Amino acid sequence: MATEQFTGAEIVIKALKDQGVDTVFGYPGGAVLPIYDAIFKQNDIKHVLVRQEGGAVHAAEGYARSTGKVGVVLVTSGPGATNAVTGLTDALLDSIPLICLTGQVPTHLIGNDAFQEADTTGITRPCTKHNYLVRDIETLSRTMHEAFYVAQNGRPGPVVIDLPKDVQQGKIDTYLAPEDVKHRSYRPQVNGEVDHINEAVELIANAKRPVFYVGGGVINSGSSASAVLTELVRLTGAPCTTTLMGLGAYPGTDKQFLGMLGMHGTYEANLAMYNCDVMINVGARFDDRITGVIDEFSPDSKKIHIDIDASSINKNVMVDLPIVGDAGRVVEEILRIWKEKKHSLDTKSLKAWWLRIDEWRAKDCLGYVQDGPIIKPQHAIKRLYELTKDRKPYITTEVGQHQMWAAQYFHFDEPKKWMTSGGLGTMGYGLPAAVGAQLAHREDLVIDISGEASFMMNMQELGTIAQYKLPVKIFIVNNQWMGMVRQWQQLLHGNRHSESYSDALPDFVKLAESFGLKGMRCEKAEDLDQMLQEMIDSPEPVIFDCQVAKEENCYPMIPSGAAHYEMLLGPEDSAAKPISEEGMVLV
């Protein structure tokens, strides 16, 4: 019997299939032509042609984040790989599982400065969770499966597999299936230590002013993690806040939800963090956007920190009770013990705690006044939320004020509906991420809440939207400024608006039309609802140019170098509390 022979390229495709991949985002080039040829000869895996490799990575992120699966990218060597670097870094900081296949010059040319050669593994080493250069076809199927294991297990992240062209074209008669491959060294700890979990239960049970501080780790842990967390929070009756990445991990419309915390978080969330006596951090990492000045971060609390990544523990903030493990599993255990011991929080203390929180809430820190014909950006997003919430849309964003307003005024009752570039803050993320989310959810409403400047960073992906007839809605909060930059210049640099004006903008309606998409422009508050409805009802992709008040600032704000209780609630506060010199050097 003649044994079956595979080329390296066929092994790549076979491994992707065996890993359950149905969609690959990519862009061809000389060093990946054998893989493109193998793609041509099959129908199981759909290849989505983006317009720039950076778009492919963000699209794969949107796909991954909205499905919980691994996103897959395929790009050529040299410029294909270097264009992918921003997206890889983005995925690393936000813990998104990706596989990025990069073509490479043939092994005998590596190191020769060959045409389109780049040291891809060297360049991507610090911006991936792990990377591989496959020099030998013998190791190819093992490497493929290992890479999927590494990308998804432990703290998820991007993995690059660099594939020299001769390896793609080589032939071999053996193929290892996923179940034949076991990683030699990588065994992340998923179950928390029993003693620590018991201690955590006791600590929570004795809390007078507890707060749950929830991050993206819960979303990465899977939908059941959100479900058990929600049950635990409700059972205790304690307040809950989430990070930007954690939105949707706990229902955003629940009465125990305090809104997002951090630099542009709510007053009640930040003050609850400052004043709590027990903080339960589930899958968040005490990022500098959350803590404000470290010395004054929640000074009187006992801190429990549940994280799958041991290096997140005591990195920024020293905690009292670390639990290394998967957020979902650990919370499930806490919940089980809590029920078994029939614990409940002290009713009197909890009531007093909520009374204080309600006072902070009464400040209505997200309040704004929409009067007159000019649309307030906050209002635009709030109306977008109200009119779409029944459809449970997938929302992506770009980076800037509109991103923060989206986080504040859109509410997510489920995980995986919200996709934003949190750690890296990558302008240009939202449009391709919406492409990825829409490809995974063809029937659902997918909206990129965008800024006019960010939109321009990856607007070439309009071509992808047109080609695949993706009904993505691009909602541009058009304030004609790089609003967040202008805001910082106003607060920190004497209102000198150095290079932050969005000059020479295109006519977004005509731009849409030139790609065969629908274009809409709204300039008056009175037209907003009706036009939004038209956009939502449209089966087509739409660019919606929402012209908003130009110089609105994003509040509340904890300026850099300040503490949670030093929040600025509005323009009057900003004038009264100038930013410290130490704060000025911070980003």
Added chain:
Amino acid sequence: MAPMDTNIESRTIAVLVDNEPGVLARVIGLFSGRGYNIESLTVTEVDVAHGLSRITVVTSGTAQILEQIKAQLGRLVPVHRVRDLTKEGTSVERELALIKVAGAGEKRVEALRIADIFRARVVDSSHDHFVFEMTGKSDKLDVFVDLMQPLGLIDVSRTGVVAISRGAKAL
């Protein structure tokens, strides 16, 4: 919140890794990328059958930074084990140096006399030079090198620290 300890300590950390391409670059990149110190770093394959290499790194920082370093090393995918040899029990640390001294006359005699006191071996010599081989703790090597300075020291090559825990337990 516990106050942060600002004392700087030195630690010797042993790391068992898969002997795969790029693994050293990963470890070094981690130290440079996150601004940690490397005082010494050695690496060689120690288990050919299983393809394992051992890295010994001497680093310094506050207690919090040192814990971070270990955790960061621990999460590198090809890392099997990370052990803090300074903190977890006692260990033996050694370094080897090859030291070339050139000259003639009195200085040459003096160099040989000191080498003898330090138990350095002569591994190469001619009428106008010696190469000494010396093994010991790094600070002992430092002293010897200093003493050779005025006696015609022209070249030094050192391995960096290798270390192993005392007692019957493996890494």
